[in-house]
Every structure is written in C-alpha cells, then in structure tokens.
Amino acid sequence: AEMVMEGINPVLVESAARDNGAPVGPLAAIDEISQATAYHNGQQLKADTEARGEKWVDSAASILMDRMVNEFDRKGKVYGGGYYEYPEGGKKYIWPGLKQAFAPDGYKEIPYQDIKDRLLFSQSLEAVRAMQDGVVINVGDGNIGSIMGIGFPAQTGGVYQAINAYGLRAFVERSRELAERYGSDFEPPQLLMDRAERNELFM
Template structure:
C-alpha cells in the first residue's frame, strides 16, 4: 500500500494505532454496520491482541520495535507474528501488487460511496478532502471518489464484482451500478 501512496501499510498502521484501539474500533463498526463490518471467526487483530502484541506501545505487534542509534523506534520483521497467525491463515498464496491494492481499496472506496449516498458527506469533494486530510489518502490520487472516476465507474464496479465473494464490503451499491451503467462520474 505504500507503493500505492499511503504513508504506511495496514499492519504497520495497526501497530502505530494500537491493537487495542483497532479491536475496539472494529467492534464499534461491527455493531453499527453488522451487514458489512461483522467478522466471523478469529481475525489477525484478535490474534495479536490475545497475545498481548499491542504494537508500538509495547514494542511488539505485527512487527517488533527496536530503538535505532538515535533512540527512535524502528519496525523490524518479526517471525513470531507469522507463527502466531499461521493457525488462522486459510492457505498460502502470493498476491500480485494489483490484487493487494484492489482488496484494500475496494472496501474503502465503496464505504466512501455509501457516505455520499447516505448524506454523511455533502459532496464528492468533501469526501475526498476528508480522506486526504483525515486519514492520509494519497493526495496525488485525489481521494477515493476521484480514484473511482480515474479508474472508470464501469471498470471499478467490474473489479468489485470480481471480489464480491469476499463479502458485503466488496459489493457496489445499486446507485453506483446505475451511475456506471449511465456513464456518469462523481466529478465533472
């Protein structure tokens, strides 16, 4: 995700935020949006939390943290994480960069679409600016809705449909499908 332009990848972000915070945020979202956000079974966050790997705050999470010669915490790959996660991994598979990006970006983009459709944000520009300034969305990509426009709504819906078996987070809204069918965009 760093290659895509994010300041850090999801595992590192969880370590920075803290596994306890990530677990709590996940529970709140699952309660509010159970159709899309509820998880069945044990998640990687659960494993880290249950093993007291809270991230940077206790120097071990998905990564291990050591002080460099200037006294700044540095992330280090920790083989123990792989061992802890092995029981919940559903099989070893190498993913191409494009597939990783799709699996990470589709849910974020679709939730942004829902925020616009539900009136949580007033305009596509408001949504995209919130993502850029609020969570560090890569500014040169313009935000989630600009990213969908640049991809092409029809191609984005097609890509989401390719991953629809991963669950409701990957399923486009009816309105987005209609926009794609009509050749519409979020930005003129």
C-alpha cells in the same frame, strides 16, 4: 486485516499500500496509533450500536484486533510491539508470530495487483455505500476526509476521485471480479452501478 487473516504475506500488503501511494502500510499505521486504542474504540462502537438496539457483526478487522490485543498481547509500538517488532537501534520488521498464527503452512499466494486493488477498492466502495446511505453528502468533503483521516493515497485525489480516474464502468467490472474472488464486500453498490450506467462522475 482481512488479508492478514487469510494468510497473505503482510510484507506484501504493506508494500502494496506504499506502491498505491500511501505514506505507510496499514499495519504500520495501526501500530503507531496502537492496537489497544483501536480495540477500545471498536468496543465502544460495538456498545453504542447494541445500545441503539442494532445488531453488531464482528468484522475481520475487529476479530484481528481482538486477537492481537487479548490473545497475543501485541498492542502497538508504544507497548513494545504490534504487527512489527521494534528492536532497539535496529530496523523494524514484521512480527514473526503473524505467520505462525495465520499462515503456519505457508503464505497464501494471490496476484500482487489484487492485493493493491483490494486495499484501494475496499475504501472507495465503503465510501460509495456511505454516500448511498446518506452518511456522506459532499464528494469533496469525502475526498479530503479520506486523505486526511484514513491515509488514502493523496495522489489519487481521494476515495471518489479514484473511482472517476479509474473509469466508473471499469471500476464496476473490477469490483465484480474482486467480489467473485474475495467476497461480497467488493460487490458494487447500486449507486455506483447507476452512475456508471449514466457515466456520471462523482463531482
């Protein structure tokens, strides 16, 4: 979502996800679920958060979802189109309105490897934060849940195993590189840095 809003070519985002081993790109996956469903789920999460007296901060994903549903009326495949157009009897293709909305002066170019890594690292780093906060306790459950639940590439073994395979210290260094270029969401959590220092795998 963030890369689409930055004006990066969505075709490259989808291609990078498949090259990472995902069965489909993230935009195609959301189209199948439907933007409308994801949007309403997000609104419920916002309401629940505020009901607990906690502050809600809109993410890039929630902002994009709001625009897709309410501004562009692009609610997903079942509604006739979302991030993709679905011509009858033809092959789906990225909705041209994305370029008009987010990259009217041309797509922003970043290294293709950065696109691939941003997709994987964002999910693995979020999983480490969840473990750090006590939301996830069991590594195995987190790995399986990431594959079955959010479509994390199966051949990686899951969000935590992907870090092990990359090498903890190398993962920390690459995270810092991504944070310098693309923001604090890629800053490695303390738990990851501590484990990297001890070379303690997620097991």
